[in-house]
Amino acid sequence: MFLKELSERHGVSGDETKVRNFVREKLLEMGIKHFTDSMGNLFALKEGQRKNEDPGLMITAHMDEVGLMVSSVEKSGHLRFYKVGGIDERSLISKPVRIGKEGIPGVIGSKAIHLQKKGEREKALTVDELYIDIGAKNKEEAEKVVKPGDFVSFDTKAEIWGNVFKGKALDNRAGCAALLELLSRKHDCGFTAVFTVQEEIGMRGAKVAAYRVNPRIALVIETTAAADVAEVKEHDTATVLGKGPAFTLKDDSVITHPRLLERLIEVAEEEKRPYQFRRFLGNFTDAGAISQARGGTMTGVISTPCRYLHSSASLINLDDLRNLVEITGGFIRSVAGKGLV
Amino acid sequence: MLERGWFNKMTELLKLVEDLTGLSGPSGSEEKIRSFIRKEAEAYGDELFVDALGNLIVVKRNPDGKKILLAAHMDEIGLMVTFIEENGFLRFSPVGGVNNEILSGTKVIFDNGTAGIIGREKLKEKETAGINRFYIDIGAKSKDEALERVKIGETATFYPSFHHMGPRVTAKSLDNRAGCALLLQVLKNLPASLPNEVYFVFTAQEEVGLRGARTVSYRLNPDYALAVDVTRTGDTPEPEFKMDLALGKGPAIKIKDSSVICHPTVVQRMIRAAERINVPFQLEVLERGGTDAGSIHLSREGVPSGALSIPCRYIHTPGEMVDLNDIEGGFSLLVELLKDKW
Numbered sequence: 291m292f293l294k295e296l297s298e299r300h301g302v303s304g305d306e307t308k309v310r311n312f313v314r315e316k317l318l319e320m321g322i323k324h325f326t327d328s329m330g331n332l333f334a335l336k337e338g339q340r341k342n343e344d345p346g347l348m349i350t351a352h353m354d355e356v357g358l359m360v361s362s363v364e365k366s367g368h369l370r371f372y373k374v375g376g377i378d379e380r381s382l383i384s385k386p387v388r389i390g391k392e393g394i395p396g397v398i399g400s401k402a403i404h405l406q407k408k409g410e411r412e413k414a415l416t417v418d419e420l421y422i423d424i425g426a427k428n429k430e431e432a433e434k435v436v437k438p439g440d441f442v443s444f445d446t447k448a449e450i451w452g453n454v455f456k457g458k459a460l461d462n463r464a465g466c467a468a469l470l471e472l473l474s475r476k477h478d479c480g481f482t483a484v485f486t487v488q489e490e491i492g493m494r495g496a497k498v499a500a501y502r503v504n505p506r507i508a509l510v511i512e513t514t515a516a517a518d519v520a521e522v523k524e525h526d527t528a529t530v531l532g533k534g535p536a537f538t539l540k541d542d543s544v545i546t547h548p549r550l551l552e553r554l555i556e557v558a559e560e561e562k563r564p565y566q567f568r569r570f571l572g573n574f575t576d577a578g579a580i581s582q583a584r585g586g587t588m589t590g591v592i593s594t595p596c597r598y599l600h601s602s603a604s605l606i607n608l609d610d611l612r613n614l615v616e617i618t619g620g621f622i623r624s625v626a627g628k629g630l631v
Numbered sequence: 632m633l634e635r636g637w638f639n640k641m642t643e644l645l646k647l648v649e650d651l652t653g654l655s656g657p658s659g660s661e662e663k664i665r666s667f668i669r670k671e672a673e674a675y676g677d678e679l680f681v682d683a684l685g686n687l688i689v690v691k692r693n694p695d696g697k698k699i700l701l702a703a704h705m706d707e708i709g710l711m712v713t714f715i716e717e718n719g720f721l722r723f724s725p726v727g728g729v730n731n732e733i734l735s736g737t738k739v740i741f742d743n744g745t746a747g748i749i750g751r752e753k754l755k756e757k758e759t760a761g762i763n764r765f766y767i768d769i770g771a772k773s774k775d776e777a778l779e780r781v782k783i784g785e786t787a788t789f790y791p792s793f794h795h796m797g798p799r800v801t802a803k804s805l806d807n808r809a810g811c812a813l814l815l816q817v818l819k820n821l822p823a824s825l826p827n828e829v830y831f832v833f834t835a836q837e838e839v840g841l842r843g844a845r846t847v848s849y850r851l852n853p854d855y856a857l858a859v860d861v862t863r864t865g866d867t868p869e870p871e872f873k874m875d876l877a878l879g880k881g882p883a884i885k886i887k888d889s890s891v892i893c894h895p896t897v898v899q900r901m902i903r904a905a906e907r908i909n910v911p912f913q914l915e916v917l918e919r920g921g922t923d924a925g926s927i928h929l930s931r932e933g934v935p936s937g938a939l940s941i942p943c944r945y946i947h948t949p950g951e952m953v954d955l956n957d958i959e960g961g962f963s964l965l966v967e968l969l970k971d972k973w
Contacts, residue, residue: 569722
């Protein structure tokens with residue numbers, strides 16, 4: 291799987307070009323028909339082995355990641371920024387970043403601790419108190435290489451630690467890697483794969499993509515938070531690394547279609563693959579927009595559990611990702627064989 | 632305004648409300664409600680079908696008339712099991728707008744009949760309880776014993792609590808089984824031919840974001856729409872919201888809530904229909920809350936929409952309360968409205 295390549299590419303919501311180009315390159319190598327819409331969603335039309343079977347299946351993974359955007363350049367040459375997507379701003383300080391098309395390096399800084407007043411030290415720094423330092427002497431020098439509107443992404447080298455993968459943007463490059471892997475395999479029925487844009491800022495790409503494809507069944511491949519760390523009670527852990535991909539029961543945007551959920555469980559049980567349920571029922575994914583498109587779509591979500599989601603370095607278990615691919619492959623086979631409902 | 636057959640109609644209505652509030656149908660799992668209504672409605676529509684999200688659609692055909700969509704949501708709020716403790720207690724998350732304040736000691740029931748009581752962990756002083764501090768006790772001594780009765784992902788609802796007190800009725804899920812009963816009665820009592828094409832839609836997933844109504848209105852593409860749902864009242868001691876709505880003073884014609892500003896054409900038609908048959912009505916301006924009309928009126932290029940509301944106290948608790956006369960009034964108003972050529 292192309293996890294390392296995908297993780298290290300920059301693709302903050304609205305600026306997914308580099309990720310899309312990589313995926314497109316792979317689709318060309320595989321000889322899969324594809325096209326891109328006006329928002330930047332990339333559609334791949336996977337043909338099945340049995341040509342006459344079309345259950346109306348769409349499988350999606352979003353390409354975008356959370357990040358920042360340059361809002362202004364200070365006289366001092368420091369860059370002020372906005373958040374793009376849900377980022378815990380307390381995690382930003384001291385992180386290395388890359389800015390704009392050219393990938394200008396920078397680091398997120400703040401007033402030195404000895405200059406902070408007592409009250410300031412006691413609370414976490416907000417975005418307003420942070421800036422990006424690109425080593426420029428002043429505004430003029432900074433403006434030669436960056437400008438307001440430039441996207442900013444974490445600069446994190448991907449690494450494999452045994453069975454654990456460390457990198458940025460695993461939400462949802464892990465999903466993209468899984469979807470590419472599935473596209474490279476043979477399946478009984480065809481399906482439309484969509485690499486969507488702008489999920490992190492409100493399921494925007496998926497909304498128009500689902501309108502265009504008008505699927506009957508949709509499966510969203512995602513990456514979801516794991517909170518299996520010290521001090522968290524078990525029922526609050528959401529998901530746990532290494533216990534298999536997580537099925538969504540419900541979140542703030544969708545209630546998984548009961549027949550689709552049953553089928554995922556059936557496939558996992560039959561193939562003796564581990565799975566778990568996402569125990570935190572909040573937040574949203576592309577499934578929200580897809581299930582509500584046109585006359586409605588039977589929609590479900592399968593996710594790789596991920597620690598430190600939406601931060602500069604997150605962790606997933608590679609077996610979880612492999613099992614996600616196998617269960618999704620089994621789901622395609624099952625839907626091709628006996629449909630759904 | 633007592634007419635012939637009033638008593639029979641009331642008895643029938645009461646029975647319907649009792650039956651419908653005796654069933655569980657949390658958002659996303661409306662099967663029981665759907666099949667009950669389906670059986671009741673089957674003989675009265677020209678066509679009947681269920682869509683991908685679980686909406687039940689009953690069509691009264693008239694290809695020459697305007698297309699009117701009537702929507703009553705079938706679903707109710709619930710508690711979805713997310714985790715089972717080693718000692719058999721169930722942790723859960725809300726489905727729809729669940730008020731934590733009324734949870735402790737509340738009796739709930741799962742689809743397979745398993746009942747449970749909600750308990751709460753001890754709180755620190757001045758701490759307000761998040762949903763993760765509550766659990767459901769189904770009397771199981773261990774995780775294994777609990778798993779024999781309940782699976783993760785299953786959703787409990789409040790335990791049926793129907794009680795009839797004169798013209799007033801208290802029960803869980805009157806939001807919106809009262810609306811379902813009203814709409815069913817309208818369907819059953821219409822003249823054989825109507826000047827309009829009417830879709831009776833019993834919608835899914837209203838409580839989690841007006842979701843069933845959104846997709847069904849796209850599919851049916853109506854000319855006008857009307858939601859039938861319950862609304863709050865301001866007739867109790869120190870009510871949460873100051874509003875001029877009371878139980879027993881007639882059905883409410885919605886002017887606005889936080890999801891929709893009702894279309895003046897629809898509102899005027901409703902008022903005229905009520906006045907023609909002398910049904911007392913109230914006007915509803917709801918500060919907070921939404922209904923299916925919220926998603927329907929924004930479907931495709933827009934649908935002029937309104938809503939008929941049944942005043943209801945203690946919404947989203949095990950003891951919601953309505954006045955049957957308000958449902959009866961709403962019934963008469965709707966029948967009159969549908970006889971009118973739109």
